[in-house]
Amino acid sequence: MHNDPHSHGLWEKTAPAAPPTQCLEGHLRTDVVVVGAGFTGLSAALHLAEAGISVAVLEAAQIGFGGSGRNVGLVNAGLWIMPDEVPAILGEEHGERLLQVLSAAPGVVFDLIRKHGIACEAEHAGTLHCAADRKGLKELEDRARQWQARGAPVRLLGREETGARVGTEAYLASLFDDRAGTIQPLAYVRGLACAAIQAGAKIFTASPVTGAEREGDAWRVRTPGGSVRTDWVIVATNAYTSGPWPQVRAELVQLPYFNFATAPLPERVLERILPGREGMWDTKEVLSSLRRDRQGRLVFGSVGALRGTGAAVHGAWAKRSLRKLFPFLDWIDFEDAWYGMIGMTTDAVPRFHRFDRNIIGFSGYNGRGIAPGTVFGRYLAHLVAGKVGEADLPLPVSDPREQSFRTLREAYYEAGAQIVHFAGARI
Incomplete structure (x- = not known):
């Protein structure tokens, strides 16, 4: 994407093609505008269209350009924090409801994959x-x-x-x-887009939202090439937010995360590494994750950005770490490398915001975007359709609050990951 091999790496090479789209030109009228073509936005669009509600998705770049097309592909239940911490943060009612929703969320993902025949290397193996x-x-x-x-x-x-x-x-x-498993995330998000289009949604790429203003009882959402008059706006941009809702980006600290992929490995090796095809990650403070793809590659990741000196430092660490874990991989090399940004909130719990009348959105997935994004998108569709009220959501309404020293902390995390990996796995 955008001619940058470090943006989507292996996933761009192995995902089915995205459905044909074009940029918005001219003026439309729809019931709902969804801003962002990732897991949340496309799940919302799919469920809205299936309910007979007209919806247009406006994406600044391409389908799955942000975290939805870059992550490692672990479909996990729950949050990073301990289950008991969630009610302590949100209160008993919302906390236990959120845990119940996110416990079932991987099942929602795999059900959608089966229902719509999405070819995304789904492995519901835990x-x-x-x-x-x-x-x-x-x-x-x-x-x-x-x-x-x-x-x-x-x-x-x-x-x-x-x-x-x-x-x-x-x-x-x-x-x-x-409950959990793995998918090819870019293939999944493109599959959601195909399903949404088949259900009647319109998706416009290369169409960044530049403004949104009230127009009578509706909203006029503008892009460089046109505009959409709409009753509802769903903001689904998370860590890659730009445009008229900068408060979403301001409340998130961006944490970079990279992945390296090997060439397909011989069967004699694959019989020894994750033979049950589970995904895995460890409990280290600067964690590592490992999984296989359907062609027998290892996908190995950790915190860090593959830019500047980071590309060499993290690449050398990844080779050392894999050889330390699996001494029989002394010949290991990588064919692909890519990275993206995770949006972190202050307490590692997502947020639900009402930005204005009929402008709503979830954000702050803290590295757990696939299952929560999918199920939260469905909740947004149900809220717009009147199937649920705000009181029925798994999160309370909250006001966006800018994180202090955000830029400094982001630089610290990126540099700190390099320091840890420069010294790591040398013994």
């Missing part, structure tokens, strides 16, 4: 959260206990079973989550 040390093991024990108290199908695996499932003796234990 995930493994791996304990890198004793502190990580305690974290997983607590997480398992808290989810099991809510009836979730998670279980703690010992060192031996973890080693057999991952292919390394590096981890003390792992938390297996049967």
